Amino acid sequence: MQPGSCSPADRRLSALARHLQGSSAAMDHRTTLSASPTSGFDAAGSVFGHLARAPEDPILGVTVAYNKDRSPVKLNLGVGAYRTEEGKPLVLNVVRRAEHTLVNDSSRVKEYLPIVGLADFNKLSAKLIFGADSPAIQENRVTTVQCLSGTGSLRVGAEFLAKHYHQRTIYIPMPTWGNHPKVFTLAGLSVKTYHYYDPATRGLNFQGLLEDLGSAxxxxxxxxxxxAHNPTGVDPTLGQWAQIRQLMRSKGLLPFFDSAYQGFASGNLDEDAQSVRIFVADGGECLVAQSYAKNMGLYGERVGALSIVCKTADVASRVESQLKLVIRPMYSNPPIHGASIVATILKDRNMFHDWTIELKAMADRIISMRQQLFDALSSRGTPGDWSHIIKQIGMFTFTGLNSEQVAFMTKEYHIYMTSDGRISMAGLSSRTVPHLADAIHAAVTRAV
Ligand SMILES: Cc1ncc(COP(=O)(O)O)c(C=O)c1O
Incomplete structure (x- = not known):
């Protein structure tokens, strides 16, 4: 696909943009309507009576459907949240310890944080992603602001770019996390896609990626x-990252990294940051959105960071001053608790060490689920090549099951997943693998 041409994915994105623009146009219209005392009301007298019911979010909606199911064997593999072998949500021991320390510290108060968040948290987050010895940090070329988890960091970065960057077009991989196009479109960027996944190999379409970025x-x-690319579980190799960097820098393309799974993919924090560090090492500029939802299990605490790496310390400090103007009218300043947990863990050598052990255990359990599912399908003689289950990395497997097969598995086996065939390996356990393998086997041998 040429980036300028109109692929089905681009058409869907254009429709999304029209839909989103339509909502604000409709809102302006309603503002006018509600100004009139005789119009804009339904039979019950509500000024919102004209609203159509919006569809559920494609990912969070899976959980809504799962919660309604009464079956004792129901299984939710839709949402990307870690579960223990017993199928329970996990609060890391080190998080409990950090919270204990915070609660027992009577000097702590609940004052507002600065607009950019907790200073320690920002410094330590930058070190975590760029490396302790990063020249960009030592030269003060990085500005880091605490944001509302990964999503909020992406949104603040996108709002900043829409306001201050000369190019409004952002290329996102096809496929990608379902919220990306919405976050970027609503921030005012124009979204286009680049080839990423090859359904035939269930691996990376590296040639397509290079061609698309080459003509951006x-x-x-x-x-x-x-x-840990979401939803495919397919990452470029380090050699491929080096080529992507070379191409992007030669064309002046601006990298915006989404780091939602550092440490969760390989079990090693430094290894999972290599892609980012390859780009930062060349002295060029980039943005990075970090999330602590998965790697510290802080999902609901909404803790993350946006870093912008600049050419000079002076530019970085001016960028930060403008980021404050973006953040202040959005949510004023970020919440204190989650960032305090993260800072407590990152600055204490023992707690940091214990975190890496717990993080590795989560990553290892996911890797073991991959092997168990692969073995279960092999032992059933399920038709097809399922080796991608053990080759893909991170929280998700992009199974290759189609939407009819997914619907069959939900109806007959009470297994819930997104309709693109993505399953969260973190939601599986040794107990539930046979049930999933039976369902996949039945879906590919019996379903249409
Ligand atoms: C690729 C990717 N980016 C960002 C996020 C944002 O997560 P959060 O806002 O919970 O940190 C997710 C969560 O699933 C994700 O998969």
Whole structure:
């Protein structure tokens, strides 16, 4: 696909943009209507009576459907949240310890944080992603602001770019996390896609990726998943990252990394940050959105960071001053608790060490689920090549099951997943693998 041409994915994105623009146009219209005392009301007298019911979010809606199911064997593999072998949500021991320390510290107060968040948290987050010895940090070329988890960091970065960057087009991989196009479109960027996944090999379409980025307009923004690509579980090799970097820098494309799974993919924090560090090492500029939802299990605490790496310390400090103007009218300043947990863990050598052990255990359990599912399908003689289950990395497996097969598995086996065939390996356990394998076997041998 040529980036300028109109693929089905681009058409869907255009429709999304029209839909989103339509909502604000409709809102303006309603503002006018509600000004009139006789119009804009339904039979019950509500000024909102004209609203159509919005569809459920494609990912969170899976959980809504799962919650309604009464079957004792129901299984939710839709949402990307870690579960223990017993199928329970996990609060890391080190998080409990950090919270204990915080609660027992009577000097702590609940004052507002600065607009950019907790200073320690920001410094330590930058070190975590760029490396303790990063020249960009030592030269004060990085500005880091605490944001509302990964999503909020992406949104603040996108709002900043829409306001201050000369190119408004962002290229996102096809496929990508379902919220990406919405976050970027609503921030005012124009979204285009680049080839990423090859359904035939269930691996990376590296040639397509290089061709699309090679014909992107100079200066365009490119969203890159730092590791554990969601939904495909397919990452470039380090050699491929080096080529992507060379191509992007030669064309002046601006990298915007989404790092939602650092440490969760390989079990090693440094290894999972290599893609980002390859780009930062060349002295060029980039943005990075970090999330602590998965790697510290802090999902609901909404803790994350946006870093912008600049050419000079002076530019970085001016960028930060403008980021404050973006953040202040959005949510004023970020919440204190989650960031305090993270800072407590990152600055204490023992707690940091214990975190890496617990993180590795989560990553290892997911890797073991991959092997168990692969073995279960092999032992059933399920038709097809399922080796991608053990080759893909991170929280998700992009199974290759189609939407009819997914619907069959939900109806007959009470297994819930997104309709694109993505399953969260973190939601599986040794107990539930046979049930999933039976369902997949039945779906590919019996379903249409
Ligand atoms: C690729 C990717 N980016 C960002 C996020 C954002 O997550 P959160 O806002 O919970 O940190 C997710 C979560 O699933 C994700 O998969």
């Amino acid at each position: 307009p100079s200066g365009a923004i490119v969203l890159l998943h730092a590791c």
